[in-house]
Amino acid sequence: MGSDELTTDLQITMRKKWDSKEERYFGIGIFRPKTEENLGSLWRTAYIYGAQFIFVIDAKYKKKSSDVLKVWSKIPLFQFESTEAFIQTVPYSCKIIGIEMDKKALTLDHYEHPDRAIYLLGSENNGLPKVLKEKCHELIALPGKTSLNVAVAGSITIYDRITKMAK
Numbered sequence: 001m002g003s004d005e006l007t008t009d010l011q012i013t014m015r016k017k018w019d020s021k022e023e024r025y026f027g028i029g030i031f032r033p034k035t036e037e038n039l040g041s042l043w044r045t046a047y048i049y050g051a052q053f054i055f056v057i058d059a060k061y062k063k064k065s066s067d068v069l070k071v072w073s074k075i076p077l078f079q080f081e082s083t084e085a086f087i088q089t090v091p092y093s094c095k096i097i098g099i100e101m102d103k104k105a106l107t108l109d110h111y112e113h114p115d116r117a118i119y120l121l122g123s124e125n126n127g128l129p130k131v132l133k134e135k136c137h138e139l140i141a142l143p144g145k146t147s148l149n150v151a152v153a154g155s156i157t158i159y160d161r162i163t164k165m166a167k
């Protein structure tokens, strides 16, 4: 193959429109998680179903010996000291989606996930505080009369995202 042909191929590749699948990412995290088990379970789901990162706000996490997949080596856990520190890091063109049973929440079954999303869950004790809910671009609620376990709520949301986006 001559160098002219090579240049042409390269130019065609560069002109090619990006596949919209390449313009997507998501992360998920919990505000003040109470148990490391819940965080560990969510981390595992997040890794297996393609999240780029996981995070906690106002909590510390220590590596667990029960973590057989060594998820810490697969996707990073970011630890934000405060709500403000978290808000400051939200990237351009990325939505914060609060997962919460709230009057204003959209129902998950009809929800269309944004390409770039940060999903935010509340603490086991008190859920998401008002100040954080107000920072969310959207709130979504899963069906059920009473609340689910936080890791389960996060895992169902992730599964919903990947199945809808695969269509």
Ligand SMILES: C[S@@+](CC[C@H](N)C(=O)[O-])C[C@H]1O[C@@H](n2cnc3c(N)ncnc32)[C@H](O)[C@@H]1O
Residues within 6 Å of the ligand: 099, 100, 101, 120, 121, 122, 123, 124, 125, 126, 127, 128, 140, 141, 142, 143, 144, 146, 147, 148, 149, 150, 151, 153
């Ligand atoms: C155990 S729940 C918190 C319950 C807390 N006692 C309250 O009344 O707010 C922990 C977190 O799981 C998530 N969660 C649980 N069930 C949910 C549902 N049906 N819809 C949306 N989020 C849910 C929310 O992020 C919630 O903050």
